[in-house]
Amino acid sequence: MGKETTRATIIREGARLIHKKGFNATGLSDILTAARVPKGSFYFYFKNKQDFGLAVIDHYAEAIAAMSSISLGDNNRPPLQKLADFMDGFTAVFAKMDFTCGCPIGNLMQEMSDLNEAFRDKVGSVYARMAEAIAQCLSEAQDRGDIPVDLDPTQTAQFILNCWEGAIMHMKVVKNDAPLALCKRMVFDHILNK
Amino acid sequence: MGKETTRATIIREGARLIHKKGFNATGLSDILTAARVPKGSFYFYFKNKQDFGLAVIDHYAEAIAAMSSISLGDNNRPPLQKLADFMDGFTAVFAKMDFTCGCPIGNLMQEMSDLNEAFRDKVGSVYARMAEAIAQCLSEAQDRGDIPVDLDPTQTAQFILNCWEGAIMHMKVVKNDAPLALCKRMVFDHILNK
Numbered sequence: 001m002g003k004e005t006t007r008a009t010i011i012r013e014g015a016r017l018i019h020k021k022g023f024n025a026t027g028l029s030d031i032l033t034a035a036r037v038p039k040g041s042f043y044f045y046f047k048n049k050q051d052f053g054l055a056v057i058d059h060y061a062e063a064i065a066a067m068s069s070i071s072l073g074d075n076n077r078p079p080l081q082k083l084a085d086f087m088d089g090f091t092a093v094f095a096k097m098d099f100t101c102g103c104p105i106g107n108l109m110q111e112m113s114d115l116n117e118a119f120r121d122k123v124g125s126v127y128a129r130m131a132e133a134i135a136q137c138l139s140e141a142q143d144r145g146d147i148p149v150d151l152d153p154t155q156t157a158q159f160i161l162n163c164w165e166g167a168i169m170h171m172k173v174v175k176n177d178a179p180l181a182l183c184k185r186m187v188f189d190h191i192l193n194k
Numbered sequence: 195m196g197k198e199t200t201r202a203t204i205i206r207e208g209a210r211l212i213h214k215k216g217f218n219a220t221g222l223s224d225i226l227t228a229a230r231v232p233k234g235s236f237y238f239y240f241k242n243k244q245d246f247g248l249a250v251i252d253h254y255a256e257a258i259a260a261m262s263s264i265s266l267g268d269n270n271r272p273p274l275q276k277l278a279d280f281m282d283g284f285t286a287v288f289a290k291m292d293f294t295c296g297c298p299i300g301n302l303m304q305e306m307s308d309l310n311e312a313f314r315d316k317v318g319s320v321y322a323r324m325a326e327a328i329a330q331c332l333s334e335a336q337d338r339g340d341i342p343v344d345l346d347p348t349q350t351a352q353f354i355l356n357c358w359e360g361a362i363m364h365m366k367v368v369k370n371d372a373p374l375a376l377c378k379r380m381v382f383d384h385i386l387n388k
Contacts, residue, residue: 022218024216155380162360166355169300170359179352191380
């Protein structure tokens with residue numbers, strides 16, 4: 001394997017473990033075993049576990065951006081349909097995972113915000129970009145007159161994303177899609193309805 | 195110190211550490227040091243770290259119930275004012291803690307749901323009781339005609355609690371009360387308004 005591939009394997013396997021168990025509960029030895037690389041190889045690519053964790057956040061951000069663009073980036077659909085597709089798309093992903101793991105960025109916001117400033121900065125930036133993508137969609141909806149004129153797209157998008165993350169957290173406990181369905185229904189029937 | 199006091203000290207100190215760092219990142223030695231007890235004493239009161247963790251969840255549940263009852267239990271106030279007081283009360287607590295730590299139950303739901311069934315069961319029950327307390331408040335509001343008749347109190351309470359937890363998660367990243375204030379405003383202006 002070339003350099004890029006080994007680094008990518010370590011990140012992919014580490015990302016999978018951290019998504020499931022959290023950053024602190026994932027040991028370096030777990031990552032090495034899953035990626036089938038020796039410790040020296042890990043330290044060739046990453047200064048330390050924090051450096052690795054920050055690369056994993058980039059990996060999550062790319063995966064979320066790619067997944068989000070399928071729905072939010074489909075400009076053949078009306079903006080509110082794009083938002084509904086966004087929620088349905090992630091609900092389908094979570095269903096495939098038996099409602100485990102949840103949002104990797106939400107998990108790290110919860111786990112790491114008070115423990116590591118570099119993590120807090122980075123997950124905060126990724127989360128802000130997620131909110132911006134939803135705000136853009138709401139702006140388009142407002143321009144078409146599909147949502148109330150008195151809703152601020154930026155603030156409303158932030159609220160919807162926070163609700164969605166809270167719903168994902170609850171989903172992890174109840175192990176079904178009811179919290180996600182409830183979030184979608186309340187947002188569309190009570191926040192975005194005219 | 196008597197038996198009850200030593201056990202209570204271990205739980206209180208452990209609860210404080212777990213609130214800040216999470217369950218997995220809190221080592222037994224950290225707990226022993228903070229509680230100033232020897233390892234043998236810990237194992238006199240708790241079978242293992244899981245057994246201890248479950249007792250810590252009970253401790254959190256009691257603290258949340260006590261804090262919630264100050265607002266939601268004050269029947270001299272109209273029901274919607276009780277809910278506003280509930281949000282303001284917790285916002286003040288979080289402000290005192292410089293917006294660190296967040297909701298101990300939300301944290302454990304996020305961290306432990308996929309790692310330990312006993313934890314998932316227990317935090318799920320505590321969370322359900324939190325939602326019931328809000329649902330009771332919304333039922334009272336509906337009986338007085340203060341919220342729309344078409345809102346289901348149980349579902350709406352669950353949505354509000356999930357939004358609130360998502361807002362707390364975001365608060366941990368931005369380190370201010372803006373997500374909590376946004377949640378309160380959106381809930382009162384767009385969900386509960388008539």
